Amino acid sequence: MALTTQLSSDGTTLTISINGRFDFNLYKEFRDAYEVGLSKGNIKIIINLAQTEYMDSSALGMLLVLKERTGGDNSSVLLKNCNKEIKNILAISNFDKLFTIE
Amino acid sequence: MTAENYDPIMEDESSMTSKKGLSVLIVDDDKTNRLILTTLIKKLNYDVISAINGEDAISKFKSDNPDIVLMDVMMPIMNGYDAAVEIKRLCGDVFVPIIFLTAITDENALAKCIEYGGDDFITKPYNSIIIKAKIDAMVRVRELYNKIADSRAELQEHHSRLQLEHEIAETIFTNITNPHNLEIKNIQYMLKPMSITSGDILLCSRTPSGGMHLMLGDFTGHGLSAAIGAIPVSDTFYSLSSKGYSIGDIAFNINKRLKETLPSGFFCAASLIEADEEFRTVAIWNGGNPDIIITSDNEEPIRVSSSHLPLGVLDSSNLDRSVEFIELTHGSKIYMLSDGVIEAQNKSGDMYTQKRLDEVLLSAQKSDVPFEEIKQSIEIFCKDTQQFDDITLIEVTAAILENPDNTIIEKGGLTLPPGSWSLSVRLEADALRKTNPCPLITQSIMEIQGLSKHRERIYTIVSELFSNSLEHGLLKLSSDIKSNPNGFIEYYNSRELALESLTDSYIEITLEHNPIASGGELIISVKDSGQGFDISQEENKLAENINSHGRGIALVKSLCSEINYSHDGREVKAHYVWKTKNQT
Numbered sequence: 001m002a003l004t005t006q007l008s009s010d011g012t013t014l015t016i017s018i019n020g021r022f023d024f025n026l027y028k029e030f031r032d033a034y035e036v037g038l039s040k041g042n043i044k045i046i047i048n049l050a051q052t053e054y055m056d057s058s059a060l061g062m063l064l065v066l067k068e069r070t071g072g073d074n075s076s077v078l079l080k081n082c083n084k085e086i087k088n089i090l091a092i093s094n095f096d097k098l099f100t101i102e
Numbered sequence: 103m104t105a106e107n108y109d110p111i112m113e114d115e116s117s118m119t120s121k122k123g124l125s126v127l128i129v130d131d132d133k134t135n136r137l138i139l140t141t142l143i144k145k146l147n148y149d150v151i152s153a154i155n156g157e158d159a160i161s162k163f164k165s166d167n168p169d170i171v172l173m174d175v176m177m178p179i180m181n182g183y184d185a186a187v188e189i190k191r192l193c194g195d196v197f198v199p200i201i202f203l204t205a206i207t208d209e210n211a212l213a214k215c216i217e218y219g220g221d222d223f224i225t226k227p228y229n230s231i232i233i234k235a236k237i238d239a240m241v242r243v244r245e246l247y248n249k250i251a252d253s254r255a256e257l258q259e260h261h262s263r264l265q266l267e268h269e270i271a272e273t274i275f276t277n278i279t280n281p282h283n284l285e286i287k288n289i290q291y292m293l294k295p296m297s298i299t300s301g302d303i304l305l306c307s308r309t310p311s312g313g314m315h316l317m318l319g320d321f322t323g324h325g326l327s328a329a330i331g332a333i334p335v336s337d338t339f340y341s342l343s344s345k346g347y348s349i350g351d352i353a354f355n356i357n358k359r360l361k362e363t364l365p366s367g368f369f370c371a372a373s374l375i376e377a378d379e380e381f382r383t384v385a386i387w388n389g390g391n392p393d394i395i396i397t398s399d400n401e402e403p404i405r406v407s408s409s410h411l412p413l414g415v416l417d418s419s420n421l422d423r424s425v426e427f428i429e430l431t432h433g434s435k436i437y438m439l440s441d442g443v444i445e446a447q448n449k450s451g452d453m454y455t456q457k458r459l460d461e462v463l464l465s466a467q468k469s470d471v472p473f474e475e476i477k478q479s480i481e482i483f484c485k486d487t488q489q490f491d492d493i494t495l496i497e498v499t500a501a502i503l504e505n506p507d508n509t510i511i512e513k514g515g516l517t518l519p520p521g522s523w524s525l526s527v528r529l530e531a532d533a534l535r536k537t538n539p540c541p542l543i544t545q546s547i548m549e550i551q552g553l554s555k556h557r558e559r560i561y562t563i564v565s566e567l568f569s570n571s572l573e574h575g576l577l578k579l580s581s582d583i584k585s586n587p588n589g590f591i592e593y594y595n596s597r598e599l600a601l602e603s604l605t606d607s608y609i610e611i612t613l614e615h616n617p618i619a620s621g622g623e624l625i626i627s628v629k630d631s632g633q634g635f636d637i638s639q640e641e642n643k644l645a646e647n648i649n650s651h652g653r654g655i656a657l658v659k660s661l662c663s664e665i666n667y668s669h670d671g672r673e674v675k676a677h678y679v680w681k682t683k684n685q686t
Contacts, residue, residue, distance in 0.1 A: 057369075061322045
């Protein structure tokens with residue numbers, strides 16, 4: 001599976017992990033994943049990029065939509081476990097200014 | 103009941119209507135058989151049409167468009183097989199089931215019915231239950247067939263509409279990114295789009311003061327969505343560039359337009375550069391594109407990394423207009439690229455990478471045709487592979503720009519008869535920090551007086567006088583700084599700082615226009631609240647300006663009929679004279 005989701009046992013945090021290429025092909029799946037989580041109420045979303053090999057601009061776009069969906073500037077979406085390649089992509093686009101990256 | 107009694111009804115049967123609205127064509131040379139079938143089928147609520155042989159069947163088929171055909175085999179004039187072949191041919195893509203009526207029990211003959219285009223057969227003597235079942239089944243098949251045919255037609259229509267839209271998008275995109283704007287000798291570029299319409303956009307224009315603006319944009323996605331985004335981007339770019347706005351302002355306004363028009367998650371990574379006519383310095387704004395690399399002889403390449411977010415992401419109030427200034431030497435080369443270059447893949451799925459590009463860039467500088475070398479390296483690398491993204495690479499060489507062709511800046515342009523008018527603008531410290539009034543003022547003159555052929559010269563006069571008043575009159579900067587190495591950068595940094603702490607100051611720009619015998623005279627006066635200067639002493643310095651910095655008051659002098667300082671150098675008046683057409 002290119003995308004897996006995991007809800008924390010207390011139900012407050014949804015982790016979406018992306019394996020392989022994070023690009024336009026995941027558009028629907030990615031949106032469905034966080035929409036299901038958000039429909040359950042106020043929930044913190046973590047995007048786990050540990051197994052992500054590559055991100056294209058559509059993926060950045062999807063993250064941007066998620067950020068807006070979760071409160072824009074007040075959004076608490078967290079990007080976790082970025083490898084060097086992903087960090088570089090986030091840095092070139094300056095998305096590191098928009099998201100909390102761990 | 104005898105057959106004869108029913109005959110009159112039979113001849114009139116097609117005029118009867120039925121609940122289902124479907125009609126059945128009965129083809130049989132035997133009157134009794136026709137009668138029996140007609141009675142049976144009418145009971146099933148179908149309309150009935152009848153024909154007496156194959157030839158009659160074809161003509162009834164043409165005139166009455168039946169939905170189902172019941173066809174006897176052995177008939178005079180034309181038999182059922184031949185009639186079936188012709189009817190099927192007439193049907194084309196429409197499915198009209200043909201059911202053969204046959205007394206034959208010979209299996210080969212039955213097979214022949216199907217071979218000649220029949221869809222089923224009913225053996226005599228007729229059994230009403232079997233006839234009903236077979237006709238109902240055929241109606242079902244016919245409905246299914248029609249449904250599929252409809253979907254196919256719909257799909258085909260969608261497909262051709264999509265194709266048309268793609269073609270429109272392609273035309274729009276090509277018109278917008280028309281390379282005629284890129285036919286400036288200093289620029290070489292490669293554009294390798296992934297789909298018919300590229301997500302990369304390359305825009306170039308000459309500024310009113312003779313310099314150049316260049317923008318490389320990389321949209322999220324390709325095709326139609328990119329073409330849609332390209333419209334506001336190029337509109338804003340060309341309109342602001344021709345009015346003399348800076349690239350920081352252009353980036354700001356494109357961001358605003360995109361943020362307002364595009365759905366979120368859709369944006370444009372962009373790098374913009376602005377060069378003066380002599381290519382001494384270049385201003386760079388990079389938001390989301392890979393490093394811009396500047397090479398000069400015997401020097402380490404300079405890199406300008408992206409320091410802004412792509413356009414269309416931030417609310418306009420948060421967009422940072424600040425640019426980086428780099429000084430160039432003659433022959434310096436500026437390389438701009440989209441991420442498609444460094445992410446291009448070869449057959450084994452390896453990426454081209456920034457590292458490889460850096461190495462190729464460096465070694466290519468030894469060549470006479472560096473751009474060709476870099477281009478070849480990329481092309482060889484991704485030969486015979488599927489392309490995942492648009493690839494764009496630009497090389498700009500620092501060399502004096504040739505005089506712009508007027509058609510690029512302004513196509514024709516209307517000049518209005520010389521009128522009498524004046525216009526005055528006063529900017530206090532706050533406004534001076536935030537705005538550059540020169541593009542707006544030049545534009546106002548164009549609106550009031552036309553004069554688009556004079557735009558470049560008028561803009562030069564206004565902006566030179568304004569920046570002199572601001573930088574020397576109010577900010578007290580010394581242009582001596584500019585003669586040091588790295589002077590331009592230092593100069594702009596101190597300009598920034600001084601501007602930040604400016605208080606209780608103003609600049610007043612007044613335009614006055616009057617008709618004169620030969621045409622019109624425009625007097626541009628700029629007054630500042632600074633301490634002024636010794637006019638006679640400054641004259642010499644200003645005269646030198648043309649040697650060290652190209653532009654300056656000396657240039658204004660050459661454009662104007664008269665230039666006077668007054669109020670201890672706090673006010674300057676420049677007289678610009680233009681001639682009406684019959685005078686030139």
